[in-house]
Amino acid sequence: MTGRPGGRPLVPAYLSTGGVARPSRPQLERLSVLTGTGTSPPTGLPAAQLALLDALDDGSLTVVEAAALLRLPVSAVRVLAGELVDRELVLARAPIPPAGRFDPDLLERVADGLRALKHN
Amino acid sequence: MAFAPSSTTSPRPGTTRGIHLPDTARDLVKILVAGPFGVGKTTLIDSVSEIRPLHTEEPLSEASAQVDDLAGVRDKSTTTVAVDFGRISLPGGVVLYLFGTPGQERFRALWDDIAYGALGALVLVDSRRIDASFDVLGLVEESGLPYAVAFNAFPDAPRHHTEEQLRAALDLEVGTPMVTCDARDAGSSVDALLALVQHLIDRNASEDSR
Ligand SMILES: Nc1nc2c(ncn2[C@@H]2O[C@H](COP(=O)(O)OP(=O)(O)OP(=O)(O)O)[C@@H](O)[C@H]2O)c(=O)[nH]1
Numbered sequence A: 001m002t003g004r005p006g007g008r009p010l011v012p013a014y015l016s017t018g019g020v021a022r023p024s025r026p027q028l029e030r031l032s033v034l035t036g037t038g039t040s041p042p043t044g045l046p047a048a049q050l051a052l053l054d055a056l057d058d059g060s061l062t063v064v065e066a067a068a069l070l071r072l073p074v075s076a077v078r079v080l081a082g083e084l085v086d087r088e089l090v091l092a093r094a095p096i097p098p099a100g101r102f103d104p105d106l107l108e109r110v111a112d113g114l115r116a117l118k119h120n
Numbered sequence B: 001m002a003f004a005p006s007s008t009t010s011p012r013p014g015t016t017r018g019i020h021l022p023d024t025a026r027d028l029v030k031i032l033v034a035g036p037f038g039v040g041k042t043t044l045i046d047s048v049s050e051i052r053p054l055h056t057e058e059p060l061s062e063a064s065a066q067v068d069d070l071a072g073v074r075d076k077s078t079t080t081v082a083v084d085f086g087r088i089s090l091p092g093g094v095v096l097y098l099f100g101t102p103g104q105e106r107f108r109a110l111w112d113d114i115a116y117g118a119l120g121a122l123v124l125v126d127s128r129r130i131d132a133s134f135d136v137l138g139l140v141e142e143s144g145l146p147y148a149v150a151f152n153a154f155p156d157a158p159r160h161h162t163e164e165q166l167r168a169a170l171d172l173e174v175g176t177p178m179v180t181c182d183a184r185d186a187g188s189s190v191d192a193l194l195a196l197v198q199h200l201i202d203r204n205a206s207e208d209s210r
């Protein structure tokens, strides 16, 4: 990632969304997964959107992880990510695939995984 | 960083490396680690997380931010609270996130946003000051999140309480798991999380059989 001299925020939170108060699609969750599509960004992309895109260069991040890295509130990253999704520069997916939302095995898999940690 | 294979996941300060999701990540779930100030939330998250715990600065009131927008004036001194979180990649493509969630009533809007979609909450209680946890228990119960209680074992904690006395003092719902833990110890913290997850499994089973 570039920027963040002295650990200060890249963009003041109140400027970073360019005044857009509402995401252009259903609200992203804290754990929605953001992945860059690899399309090169158009010139003139706002700096805050570029910064988010840049953070996704090395792989996928959740909304909350991107917010922590960019030092922006989660609400600002929701907006930025929504704009990048609209531009087809970023793909967003829900934390759990729709079919898995009520998967009774999910909790068992969490428990098994935690038990496995203890035996490492 | 108790368990992670450090070669692949240890973060390098100042870069984003080590924080990106493993390609195997499929189901991302979260558990709230809730409790009053200083009870050990960050300590617990740190002891089990594979990434150095991160945090976001969250404005305390979404409502006031929207009013500010409408008025065309931004309050640039909005109060924020730091919410930290950690992550554990489990075998089988599950990634478990732990969110340290402050439990004061005035954090309710933030609480609701973080709680959305969560599996449940591990409520940390300091047995030297049980009443500090009343607010957070109220928030958990109102939000309908299933939860377990973990008494964080501080060295000078009183030992004369019986389990029944503690349950009564906290006014716990019948069947709520209660464990003691040392948040500094990864194994102990995982045990507390397991007590919660087992409770969630048992609840589902008893709902199904009704
Ligand atoms: N002896 C003992 N000390 C602990 C334990 N858990 C936390 N502590 C200590 O208690 C202090 C507070 O712990 P934190 O993890 O910062 O508490 P917190 O809940 O994140 O606090 P806030 O973020 O301020 O709300 C630290 O000095 C910890 O080292 C524990 O299980 N046993």
Ligand SMILES: [Mg+2]
Pocket: B041, B042, B043, B084, B100
């Ligand atoms: Mg803390």
